[in-house]
Amino acid sequence: MTGMRDIPLPDEQATAALGRMLAAHLHAGDAVLLEGDLGAGKTTLARALLRALCGEATMEVPSPSYTLVQVYEAAGTEISHFDLWRLDGPDALHELGWDDACEGVVLVEWPDRLGALKPDGALHIHLLHDGAGGRIARLGGWDGRLASLEAPRTGEAS
Numbered sequence: 001m002t003g004m005r006d007i008p009l010p011d012e013q014a015t016a017a018l019g020r021m022l023a024a025h026l027h028a029g030d031a032v033l034l035e036g037d038l039g040a041g042k043t044t045l046a047r048a049l050l051r052a053l054c055g056e057a058t059m060e061v062p063s064p065s066y067t068l069v070q071v072y073e074a075a076g077t078e079i080s081h082f083d084l085w086r087l088d089g090p091d092a093l094h095e096l097g098w099d100d101a102c103e104g105v106v107l108v109e110w111p112d113r114l115g116a117l118k119p120d121g122a123l124h125i126h127l128l129h130d131g132a133g134g135r136i137a138r139l140g141g142w143d144g145r146l147a148s149l150e151a152p153r154t155g156e157a158s
């Protein structure tokens with residue numbers, strides 16, 4: 001993928017700060033595809049992003065591991081958080097309301113399960129272990145919008 005950008009995330013606070021920073025750039029119709037092994041930091045990033053989007057720093061953000069999707073609302077826009085690890089195939093995705101969800105903001109964990117439904121122009125985020133206890137966020141896609149992202153600020157209240 002061209003136009004990739006690596007952001008170092010030395011600790012959990014940096015992962016959360018990246019989530020908050022990204023939230024400020026998201027609009028209806030955006031898709032964020034979040035990849036990473038077990039323990040890579042997907043939940044940390046997703047929770048910070050959703051809390052920032054909804055403007056509620058202490059909001060409960062239940063894992064969609066079993067329900068496959070959790071839906072939030074912010075300023076009239078629906079934000080759908082999918083965890084597709086247990087998805088049974090693309091038909092099940094339609095039953096979960098995928099098509100309507102894409103009119104708002106979608107945040108997808110395990111996006112390889114989307115197959116042909118993977119949205120064009122999505123922001124891809126791959127969280128990788130950096131070998132020193134921290135993580136690296138490898139950002140790609142997003143039709144040139146990556147260049148406009150500022151580096152996340154750490155040290156803010158999460």
Ligand SMILES: Nc1ncnc2c1ncn2[C@@H]1O[C@H](COP(=O)(O)OP(=O)(O)OP(=O)(O)O)[C@@H](O)[C@H]1O
Pocket residue numbers: 009010011012013014015036037038039040041042043044045133134135
């Ligand atoms: N940049 C980071 N550096 C070091 N540790 C981090 C970083 N980001 C998150 N962590 C820590 O990594 C652990 C796993 O994070 P998290 O639960 O978010 O991962 P996950 O990808 O959702 O895992 P799973 O797929 O198993 O649910 C947590 O203890 C979290 O605090």
